[in-house]
Amino acid sequence: MAGAATQVSVESAPRIMRLVAECSRSRARAGELRLPHGTVATPVFMPVGTQATMKGITTEQLDALGCRICLGNTYHLGLRPGPELIQKANGLHGFMNWPHNLLTDSGGFQMVSLVSLSEVTEEGVRFRSPYDGNETLLSPEKSVQIQNALGSDIIMQLDDVVSSTVTGPRVEEAMYRSIRWLDRCIAAHQRPDKQNLFAIIQGGLDADLRATCLEEMTKRDVPGFAIGGLSGGESKAQFWRMVALSTSRLPKDKPRYLMGVGYATDLVVCVALGCDMFDCVFPTRTARFGSALVPTGNLQLRKKVFEKDFGPIDPECTCPTCQNHSRAFLHALLHSDNTAALHHLTVHNIAYQLQLMSAVRTSIVEKRFPDFVRDFMGTMYGDPTLCPTWATDALASVGITLG
């Protein structure tokens, strides 16, 4: 399997991804995902709305920003309000009144984030609920069952997730178990015609384990693949190598979803490495701490330096926050107890991420992605050569040189 990337996957499952353009230098691709609730242009950033809400913004606001796919979380929704209620409400789409696409995570990540409340066995993950102390077993079957009730357009397999800082036999165990759990998820999936089940490549930071996982999982007929187990505490140098390894072994005609990414630089680099889909809580979370994302990094608007700054967050941004409000006003509002301040920033940060992805896509379609990357790094770091080493190395590995 070493060397040439797999061109076409096994089986004849319908392809949900249509490639529109490919960068002739790097592995960047522009495409279209055809999903039950509409088309999604890729590369795409998917904001995270964990508990059936995109924090303080309405679905109308989210739609107006151009978002066509966002995330919900099986673990949280499985506990509150529970799959039965959501099914009665016409699925997660009906419950939260979101007309576009939804992707639900399986609950696997919570194994890492809530590690003190969880225990993993071959059967599944046993969680102790932080709300009422009750124990729940989240098995591959149960996870798929909940996600079937939620009705999301893309559902994720339950994977055995270990923190990227863990080494030793646990990593190998988790990788093989994830393959077994993938098969159990495929078998349990009741609605393959309405919901697309993605596999999640594991293997930690071990190239051999990753390669094995890739080889095995790509034999399964799934509509898409996620690259999991990264975006934790690992070094960026290890991170990008695992991403690059994964994209080199994943089929070209299926979407590649890099989970938990993130920061603007990471998004641009990982698009170059061949990823199509991304999710991260960072932009929406950082908004609620008063931080606005801009092409040069971020503005901590609570700081005194913005007290009399009467310009918008970003003069180039077309979001309603930047159209209607100044940094000075947002600064004042952030120091009050009016939650509107947080919503203004949430709107802007989502707009920032979506506008970034849109610009990336256009540059790929217009065959100038490498130049875009250089401009982006120049703006973000002052000079393309001041870009972090890991990013420079990663880009070089796919033929993009900076400066």
Add this chain to the structure above:
Amino acid sequence: MKLSLTKVVNGCRLGKIKNLGKTRDHTMDIPGCLLYTKTGSAPHLTHHTLRNIHGVPAMVQLTLSSLAEHHEVLTEYKEGVGKFIGMPESLLYCSLHDPVSPCPAGYVTNKSASVWGVSGRVEMTVSKFMAIQQALQPDWFQCLSDGEVSCKEATSIKRARKSVDRSLLFLDSCLRLQEESEVLQKSVIIGVIEGGDVMEERLRSARETAKRPVGGFLLDGFQGNPTTLETRLRLLSSVTAELPEDKPRLISGISRPDEVLECIERGVDLFESFFPYQVTERGCALTFSFDYQPNPEETLLQQNGTQEEIKCVDDMKKIETTGCNQEITSFEINLKEKKYQEDFNPLVRGCSCYCCKNHTRAYIHHLLVTNELLAGVLLMMHNFEHYFGFFHSIREALKSDKLAQLKELIHRQAS
């Protein structure tokens, strides 16, 4: 600006205030209410979500307590608070205090009064107060006044007298300073009627304030709990009788639907809309009916609903929410209650607000249980729209001489 009355029915004034604002082309209906804000923004709402609401009043209430600490910034900004907060087209009224947060007593002197913001107390002499108003450039502003007499339970005659004397002194000083300020020529000073619960002082305040060239009157110190209002309502009639007919009468601290009607009957024109905000903060939604001409089928459905809800509210729970230690009223339902978990109806059937058109009680319940920010956003949108709809119905009822029916309907629901 010009106030024209269409009619006066049982003490209720129906009319319009025209030629409002700096461009003199805005109009306001009375009786009416002002949009409640915190630090220049409707609570929980951005430009987009505020725009979703139907019937938003033409005039916005800003509070000096939330803005005084930004004096320096606004002075440097130069273009006025309306533009600063992103509401350049709205009429702006600046009150001293936030009706929701009580102010500590003991801080008014012969030379100054204080407001409380996030960073603490801001003390203002008349000149500082007017300097701040110069930076804000509101269309109307409440004059610096001594309203502390309402913070205490019992009013001594001496203290009541002092509140009137001081407020008149402040008023005269502010009027003088306004004459000298070019910027403030376009702003209107609202004279404040004080005097606590002492009839003699209230009448003196009304008569004396009415002699000054103010643009309108603020009836201060009538707020309190429902029992104190009853006694104060008697005072209120006497006070408004002393005021000129062609100037608007605002009242502070009164926002509940039943109390609003009582005050309208006693000659009050404009109210603050903080009640829907308080309802929102306790996770509740306004559901009271103001449809005084329903069709028989609707009446039956409403009655069944109302009876059920009154039963639940019988043991009035005290909900501790941010700054609102208020009890749940019978004008609202508590979405945190388990019975709404699977209720897929809108908050109010027939309501055309964004929340009712797009979401269910079950969803709001979920948002409240999971502590999600969107709960406040959606409830605020519904509660404001419902409340503004209520004021619209008051004006319609007055127009068609049906206020008695509306009053009866509201009182039936006030339990």
